Amino acid sequence: QSVLTQPPSASxxxxxxxxxxxxxxxxxxxxxxxxxxxxxxxxAPKLLIYNNDQRPSGVPDRFSGSKSGTSASLAISGLHxxxxxxxxxxxxxxxxxxxxxxxxxxxxxx
Amino acid sequence: xxxxxxxGGGLVQPGGSLRLSxxxxxxxxxxxxxxxxxxxxxxxxxxxxxxxxxxxxxYYVDSVKGRFTVFxxxxxxxxxxxxxxxxxxxxxxxxxxxxxxxxSSSSGYYYFxxxxxxxxxxxxxx
Numbered sequence: 001q002s003v004l005t006q007p008p009s010a011s012x013x014x015x016x017x018x019x020x021x022x023x024x025x026x027x028x029x030x031x032x033x034x035x036x037x038x039x040x041x042x043x044a045p046k047l048l049i050y051n052n053d054q055r056p057s058g059v060p061d062r063f064s065g066s067k068s069g070t071s072a073s074l075a076i077s078g079l080h081x082x083x084x085x086x087x088x089x090x091x092x093x094x095x096x097x098x099x100x101x102x103x104x105x106x107x108x109x110x
Numbered sequence: 111x112x113x114x115x116x117x118g119g120g121l122v123q124p125g126g127s128l129r130l131s132x133x134x135x136x137x138x139x140x141x142x143x144x145x146x147x148x149x150x151x152x153x154x155x156x157x158x159x160x161x162x163x164x165x166x167x168x169y170y171v172d173s174v175k176g177r178f179t180v181f182x183x184x185x186x187x188x189x190x191x192x193x194x195x196x197x198x199x200x201x202x203x204x205x206x207x208x209x210x211x212x213x214s215s216s217s218g219y220y221y222f223x224x225x226x227x228x229x230x231x232x233x234x235x236x
Contacts, residue, residue, distance in 0.1 A: 050222035104154035
């Protein structure tokens with residue numbers, strides 16, 4: 001089964017920019033776009049980025065996504081304490097006919 | 111307001127059964143694929159199952175095949191997850207989500223989970 005790999009943790013000081021990577025997903029990683037979700041345990045996960053780099057309405061432009069080859073990245077600029085959460089990348093997997101999630105990255109604002 | 115509300119979670123013994131519900135409102139339910147995702151304690155998000163608009167296509171993660179069944183009642187705007195022969199490994203918060211699809215001339219169709227519920231907790235323990 002394909003695996004999406006994320007660093008387990010990331011951190012940054014208020015105002016700084018942090019980048020979270022997402023790599024893997026099998027031989028067809030390049031075919032399907034990557035989406036990113038923000039999740040505070042006990043709440044509904046929130047869509048942050050879809051189709052590699054598109055932001056839903058209401059998501060601040062401090063959040064940006066990119067994809068190159070077999071890797072994708074989520075960048076968060078102007079960090080503040082409200083950004084502390086778990087962040088997940090995900091992509092549609094044609095072999096599963098379902099969703100493949102990365103292991104999640106816990107963001108800490110120092 | 112577009113909303114998904116899960117219910118039906120609880121404490122169940124190993125080998126037992128539980129049926130989860132996902133009530134949808136604020137959108138045309140029968141035009142969307144729907145998905146169940148779970149999060150076990152201390153773990154990340156895991157896709158469980160998904161279901162086509164009419165309920166004719168459904169897919170499952172390997173670990174629940176033969177034990178879980180996903181289905182929907184479009185007249186009631188509700189999706190269900192029937193869970194049988196539960197084990198401790200099924201202990202998790204279960205979320206339902208809406209599958210959205212868009213099209214662009216450059217990349218074709220692409221998909222994402224754009225609306226999520228707050229989840230319902232399933233605990234399997236004796």
